[in-house]
Amino acid sequence: MNVAIRNPEFRALWLAEAQSVAGDHLTTVALAIVVYGRTGSALWAAVVYALTFLPALAGGLGLSQLADRFPRRTVLVTCALIQAVLVGAMAIPGTPLALLCVLVVGVRLAGAPVNAAQNALTREIFDDDEVYLRSQDLRGITTNIAMLAGLAAGGVLVTALGPSWALAIDAVTFAVAAAVVRWQVRARPPAGDPDGPWFGAAQWVFGQRRLRVLLAFSWLVGLAVVPEGLAAPLAHQIGAGEQAVGWLLAADPVGFILGAFVLSRFVSAENRRRYVGVLAIAAAGVLVVFALEPGLVLALVLLALAGAAGAYIITVGATFITWVPNELRGGAGGLYRTGLRVAQGLGVAMGGVLAEWVGSATTAIALAGVLGVVFTVPVALSWARVRSYAG
Structure with missing residues (x-):
C-alpha cells in the first residue's frame, strides 16, 4: 500500500474519496435528524434515507458511461462541483421538504459516474497488477474507516453545530475534492468512443x-x-x-x-x-x-x-x-x-x-x-x- 500512496495522482484520488465518503455519511445523519425533526414521521425519514440509495441504482448503469465518453478527470471534478452546490442548497435553513428530496436525488445522480471514473482512472495510473491491487486495498480500508467516522461523528456534529452546518461541511468536502483532483491528477483524453452504443x-x-x-x-x-x-x-x-x-x-x-x-x-x-x-x-x-x-x-x-x-x-x-x-x-x-x-x-x-x-x-x-x-x-x-x- 505504501507504493500506491507514493503516487501523487492516486494520493489525490484517495484523499478526495475518503473525505467525500465521510461527508456523505455525515449528511445521512443530518438529513435523518432534519426530516424527522420537521415531520415527526418515521415514514418520511425512511423515504428520504431511501432516496440516498435509489438514484445511485438508477443512474449507475446509465450515467457511468460518461466516464468513458469524457475525460475522467473532468467527470470527477464536474460531478464534485455539482454535488457541492446541491448539498450547499440543502444546508440552507428552512429548505422545503419537497425541494430537499429533489436535491438528495440530484446529489446521488451526480455521484453515479464518480465511482466508475475513479476505478477506471486508478487502473490507468497503475499498470502493475500488484500495485493496483494494493491501491484498491487502501481504498477499501479507508472507505470503511471514513464510513464509520462519518456515522460516529455525524450525531456529535449535528448536535453541536446543527444540521445546516453539518450539511455545509459536506458541501465543502466536495469542493475540496474537486480542487484536489483538478490540480493533482493529470489530464487524459476520453478513453472510449463518444459515439459508441450507450x-x-x-x-x-x-x-x-x-x-x-x-x-x-x-x-x-x-x-x-x-x-x-x-x-x-x-x-x-x-x-x-x-x-x-x-x-x-x-x-x-x-x-x-x-x-x-x-x-x-x-x-x-x-x-x-x-x-x-x-x-x-x-x-x-x-x-x-x-x-x-x-x-x-x-x-x-x-x-x-x-x-x-x-x-x-x-x-x-x-x-x-x-x-x-x-x-x-x-x-x-x-x-x-x-x-x-x-x-x-x-x-x-x-x-x-x-x-x-x-x-x-x-x-x-x-x-x-x-x-x-x-x-x-x-x-x-x-x-x-x-x-x-x-x-
Missing part, C-alpha cells in the same frame, strides 16, 4: 464468461449483508440491549478492514485470486454458526470474521476492472457497482422477510449463511476453471 460495455461484459463469474461473486455479497438489516432485532434477541446495535453494525466493517490489511500485507495478487472462492464460502459459512444463538461477544466475533473473509470482494472488483478494456471500464464499473448495490438492498430486504417468517433473527442469519454456501460453491468451482485466463 450500453456497449454491459453487452461486452455479459459476453465474457470470466467476468460473469466475477459478477456472480459480487452479487453473493447480498447474502453477507443480511445481519446488517437485522442488527436491532438481533441485539434484542440475544439480550444485549439497544446500545449493542452500533457494535453489531460496526463489527463487519472492522473485520473487513483487518481482513483487507492482512491480504494486502501478506498475500500476492495471484494467490488472492486463487483463494477468492475459499474466502467467499468462508464469509457465508461463518454466518451458519448463528444457528447456535450466540451471545453478544461471539456474535461480534462471528460478524468480524465474516467481514474479514468478505475482504475478498476487493480482489474481485480489482480483477474485474483489470480484465475490462480501458475504453469500456467506466460503463463496466457502473454495471458492477450497480449489481453490488442491488444485491445488498435485496439481501437486507430478504433478511427481514426471513426473520419475520421464522420468528428469529439468529435463525434468519444462519439460513442466509446456508444459502450463501450453497450458491457460492458452484461459483467458486466456475472460478477455478476460468481463473487461469489472466487479463
Whole structure:
C-alpha cells in the first residue's frame, strides 16, 4: 500500500474519496435528524434515507458511461462541483421538504459516474497488477474507516453545530475534492468512443464468461449483508440491549478492514485470486454458526470474521476492472457497482422477510449463511476453471 500512496495522482484520488465518503455519511445523519425533526414521521425519514440509495441504482448503469465518453478527470471534478452546490442548497435553513428530496436525488445522480471514473482512472495510473491491487486495498480500508467516522461523528456534529452546518461541511468536502483532483491528477483524453452504443460495455461484459463469474461473486455479497438489516432485532434477541446495535453494525466493517490489511500485507495478487472462492464460502459459512444463538461477544466475533473473509470482494472488483478494456471500464464499473448495490438492498430486504417468517433473527442469519454456501460453491468451482485466463 505504501507504493500506491507514493503516487501523487492516486494520493489525490484517495484523499478526495475518503473525505467525500465521510461527508456523505455525515449528511445521512443530518438529513435523518432534519426530516424527522420537521415531520415527526418515521415514514418520511425512511423515504428520504431511501432516496440516498435509489438514484445511485438508477443512474449507475446509465450515467457511468460518461466516464468513458469524457475525460475522467473532468467527470470527477464536474460531478464534485455539482454535488457541492446541491448539498450547499440543502444546508440552507428552512429548505422545503419537497425541494430537499429533489436535491438528495440530484446529489446521488451526480455521484453515479464518480465511482466508475475513479476505478477506471486508478487502473490507468497503475499498470502493475500488484500495485493496483494494493491501491484498491487502501481504498477499501479507508472507505470503511471514513464510513464509520462519518456515522460516529455525524450525531456529535449535528448536535453541536446543527444540521445546516453539518450539511455545509459536506458541501465543502466536495469542493475540496474537486480542487484536489483538478490540480493533482493529470489530464487524459476520453478513453472510449463518444459515439459508441450507450450500453456497449454491459453487452461486452455479459459476453465474457470470466467476468460473469466475477459478477456472480459480487452479487453473493447480498447474502453477507443480511445481519446488517437485522442488527436491532438481533441485539434484542440475544439480550444485549439497544446500545449493542452500533457494535453489531460496526463489527463487519472492522473485520473487513483487518481482513483487507492482512491480504494486502501478506498475500500476492495471484494467490488472492486463487483463494477468492475459499474466502467467499468462508464469509457465508461463518454466518451458519448463528444457528447456535450466540451471545453478544461471539456474535461480534462471528460478524468480524465474516467481514474479514468478505475482504475478498476487493480482489474481485480489482480483477474485474483489470480484465475490462480501458475504453469500456467506466460503463463496466457502473454495471458492477450497480449489481453490488442491488444485491445488498435485496439481501437486507430478504433478511427481514426471513426473520419475520421464522420468528428469529439468529435463525434468519444462519439460513442466509446456508444459502450463501450453497450458491457460492458452484461459483467458486466456475472460478477455478476460468481463473487461469489472466487479463
